[in-house]
Amino acid sequence: MLTYEECLEMSDLSADEISAIAEHEHMxxxxxxxxxxxxxxxxGENRIKRFILDDIERAKRCGDQHRQALLNGALRHFIATHPQHTQ
Structure with missing residues (x-):
């Protein structure tokens, strides 16, 4: 059986990016x-980008500056690692 960490390594996404997807999709x-x-x-890179942007907006509305900063970092990393597919 594969561990979460092994699956994460194969996904081409960071733990913060996966966390944003999980939060957005409630999974x-x-x-x-x-x-x-x-x-x-x-x-589907633009869909992932939209998930992260939605999560940032939710954190902003809730006044959760720590979560907002974490998600901003995830967004920067995602755009840097998938530049050809995100506009």
Missing amino acids: NPMIAVALGHYLITHD
């Missing part, structure tokens, strides 16, 4: 790894 992180990997391999 277990292991399921979010599978969804994230699927989206990365099927031209």
Whole structure:
């Protein structure tokens, strides 16, 4: 059986990016790894970017500056590692 960490390594996404997907879609992180990997391999990068942006907006509305900063870092990393697919 594969561990979460092994699946995360194969997903081409960071733990923070997976966390944003899990938060946005209200799902277990292991399921979010599978969804994230699927989206990365099927031209879904802009959808992941939208998930992160939505989560940033939610954190802003809730006044959660720590979560907002974490998600901003995740967004910067995502755009830097997937620049050809995110506008």
